[in-house]
Amino acid sequence: MSAASTAATPEQxxxxxxxxxxxxxxxxxxxxxxxxxxxxxxxxxxxxxxVVTAMDLAxxxxxxxxxxxxxxxxxxxxxxxxxxxxxxxxxWVVDPIDGTVNYLYxxxxxxxxxxxxxxxxxxAAGTAPDPATWTVLxxxxxxxxQDRTYTAGRGRGAxxxxxxxxxxxxxxxxxxxxxxxFGYVAARRRTQARVLVELLPRVRDIRRAGSAALDLCxxxxxxxxxxxxxxxxxxxxxAASLVVLEAGGAVRGLHGRPAGPDMxxxxxxxxxxxxxxxxxxLAADRDDAA
Numbered sequence: 001m002s003a004a005s006t007a008a009t010p011e012q013x014x015x016x017x018x019x020x021x022x023x024x025x026x027x028x029x030x031x032x033x034x035x036x037x038x039x040x041x042x043x044x045x046x047x048x049x050x051v052v053t054a055m056d057l058a059x060x061x062x063x064x065x066x067x068x069x070x071x072x073x074x075x076x077x078x079x080x081x082x083x084x085x086x087x088x089x090x091x092w093v094v095d096p097i098d099g100t101v102n103y104l105y106x107x108x109x110x111x112x113x114x115x116x117x118x119x120x121x122x123x124a125a126g127t128a129p130d131p132a133t134w135t136v137l138x139x140x141x142x143x144x145x146q147d148r149t150y151t152a153g154r155g156r157g158a159x160x161x162x163x164x165x166x167x168x169x170x171x172x173x174x175x176x177x178x179x180x181x182f183g184y185v186a187a188r189r190r191t192q193a194r195v196l197v198e199l200l201p202r203v204r205d206i207r208r209a210g211s212a213a214l215d216l217c218x219x220x221x222x223x224x225x226x227x228x229x230x231x232x233x234x235x236x237x238x239a240a241s242l243v244v245l246e247a248g249g250a251v252r253g254l255h256g257r258p259a260g261p262d263m264x265x266x267x268x269x270x271x272x273x274x275x276x277x278x279x280x281x282l283a284a285d286r287d288d289a290a
Contacts, residue, residue: 024140024149040054042057056079099211119134136242138153139243141217174204178204181208214240220247251264
């Protein structure tokens with residue numbers, strides 16, 4: 001695949017999906033089977049409750065090593081170890097454990113997320129690919145403790161354990177089960193609590209599972225009607241957003257912007273539009289002052 005083009009044949013996309021699934025399954029086995037009885041925090045990031053475990057680091061190291069063997073010319077953008085440039089035009093976006101706090105506490109809602117993206121503008125500039133301009137070609141979200149594997153290829157559909165996924169007719173917003181997540185910094189949480197108070201009476205109910213990647217895949221699988229969240233990073237959503245899109249859904253931000261750290265809203269296009277309008281009214285993409 002040329003570094004100057006986002007075009008990929010169905011065969012190339014299928015090959016990338018196979019690599020994503022193979023590597024995600026291997027990392028998932030390491031994470032799940034190697035989980036010690038007493039998981040220790042190795043580091044923190046945005047706050048004292050935004051944690052990294054030793055297994056996050058080990059999982060990403062396994063993914064990078066596997067990709068270096070299977071796709072040596074590709075780049076890698078990982079949550080823990082940053083960006084390594086490649087020459088093929090393909091970059092792998094890696095979340096070694098999405099839902100690390102769940103993993104820390106032994107809650108089974110965690111996953112390995114792996115996506116192949118292309119961004120010719122970034123290649124030409126010699127910089128890391130930009131979520132606002134990249135194209136996701138293939139992805140896999142593997143939840144080893146739940147024994148679930150979601151895959152998607154651009155133009156090739158989305159699947160859960162090999163079963164095709166397709167969104168059904170959307171329910172009215174008042175009957176929608178909505179997933180969300182919360183940030184790790186107090187100012188962000190205050191805003192999210194305010195928005196939640198306003199939103200909860202207008203929907204069926206709210207769920208907070210603790211893994212954005214799995215929440216997005218649950219939208220594609222029909223276990224949630226919608227998902228919204230402020231603060232998602234590229235590795236949280238690269239693979240899972242493609243699962244939603246290939247299942248017939250929409251993934252958007254507010255104010256006409258693409259999904260990203262300011263806000264991500266996913267689900268059937270009609271209900272996404274409704275929820276985007278409501279979240280815009282509530283200024284859900286701005287943190288309240290302390």
